[in-house]
Amino acid sequence: MKKRKLSAILAVVTAVTMLWGCGKTDNANGGNTANTSASETTKTETTEKTTTEKKPVTIQYFTWTSGSMSVIEPMVEKFNQTNEDNITVEVVLKTGEWQTALKTAILSGQAPDVLHGVNDLTEALSNGWIEPWDNYLSDDFKAKIDPYTYKVEVGGDWNTYAFVWGAKTYKMAYNKDLFDAAGITELPTTWDEVYECAKKITEAGNGDYYGFGLSSAGTGSAVPYIVEPIGAYEGFYKMGYDFQKNAYDFTYMKPYIEMFRTMIAEGITFPGAETLDNDSLRAHFAAGRIGIIPSVSWDCAAINDQFEATCDWDVFDWPTAMSGENKGAMCLRDQANYMLSSSSKHKEAAAKFVEFMLSEDYQSELLSKATDMSVLPWALEAAKSKPESAYPQWVSYSPSEDMVQVSSINLGVQITGDSEATTMAYLISVPDMDIDSTLADLSTRYNTGLYDQAKIDEKKSDVSDAQIGFQGKIMSIENFDPTKPIQAENIKYLTADEWKALQN
Incomplete structure (x- = not known):
């Protein structure tokens, strides 16, 4: 088998030119510190410590990525020990039916501050469960991460609700x-x-x-x-x-x-x-x-x-x-990750933590420890100075140039009956199930569910304060080529009835 170097990941990374500002630190004392007495110095240090000491804050990070815990746990501990804002992060790991666990926490008023993601973006936006990061991220970081953000139009404004930083092959x-x-x-x-x-x-x-x-x-x-x-x-x-x-x-x-x-x-x-x-x-x-x-x-x-x-x-x-x-x-199984709970009482702290998770240190650790294929260029650069993965298989998982990202796809379905995964599982395991009729029924149920979800969301959109740009609409791609990535300018949204008319 032909081995591809890990640098093949660069094929899926958008080229970015970043301008870094430079600054200098002036000596506030004008260099006149030689004659300062020991008691005055102690008094000054005590005053500064009292002024800058932050009140302790604890936030929760919800994730289902059990395969990444070998990096998440030590890196979160590092953040807890080194951040200067007295922030402590607790990791909440749920596997299996994580969607149910997360929704239960949200509905019971116990939503984690930072969510690895949500099961239904429209539901989360419509109910106001998540909000944009834009008001809480530092200006320098926003400029740096912008090409890798997942933006949604809500109320006529496009804002950042998540980040597309990695891919699974x-x-x-x-x-x-x-x-x-x-x-x-x-x-x-x-x-x-x-x-x-x-x-x-x-x-x-x-x-x-x-x-x-x-x-x-x-x-x-x-x-x-x-x-x-x-x-x-x-x-x-x-x-x-x-x-x-x-x-x-x-x-x-x-x-x-x-x-x-x-x-x-x-x-x-x-x-x-x-x-x-x-x-x-x-x-x-x-x-x-x-x-x-x-x-x-x-x-x-x-x-x-x-x-x-x-x-x-x-x-x-x-x-x-x-x-x-x-x-x-x-x-590529790329996803929009890291969302901000609107009920969080510590959104600035959550933003500082998400900046840490998207930083050179954290992302390059995911890459070098073989848990996630980060596509952030600064992570790729920082990973060069870290030990190579101990796993010889990791390089074999590298993306190839012909792989395409799919995080832009948004198709909401109000499904009745078993999902596509469950139906396929039954078809594989139960030899008496008729394949033709079951797959035809599955296709019908999904097309019906797509239309029904759009109509439901259309009504919700009429009365919702959220006014989500794609709510009540069905995605369409002009000049669709399944061998190439979907370009944002080719994405169009049809009303449910416009989409239905295409089926006849």
């Missing part, structure tokens, strides 16, 4: 020892080759280990990390939305579901896919029981540290589309 993790034991010398590049490799590994394992790992438990499964990259290579965004047709269409998944069913039926997947969540899958892989699993770059630290890998492993590129020709580009 999709790969296939594989056990090198099991490949060798099965006599496999070439890494697979297609799904047919993945299937053949998995079959050989399973046969060599004779019940001690298996070729492929599927996690299709209804909650916490790895299905999204399978369907998203498959959908990207099939020309779709967000699993099943076709911007060329302006509609959801999940039927592209049929041959993949059939393949996964065959793998399960033939016993070449690790047993119990229907009960395995993503953590269980990674744990079995780390223990050397599985030859290949779908993987996201945050798995690098998790497999090595959280699950204490005992096998020799690496990753290879995601297999090409089933037809042999990719219709779209691989998406």
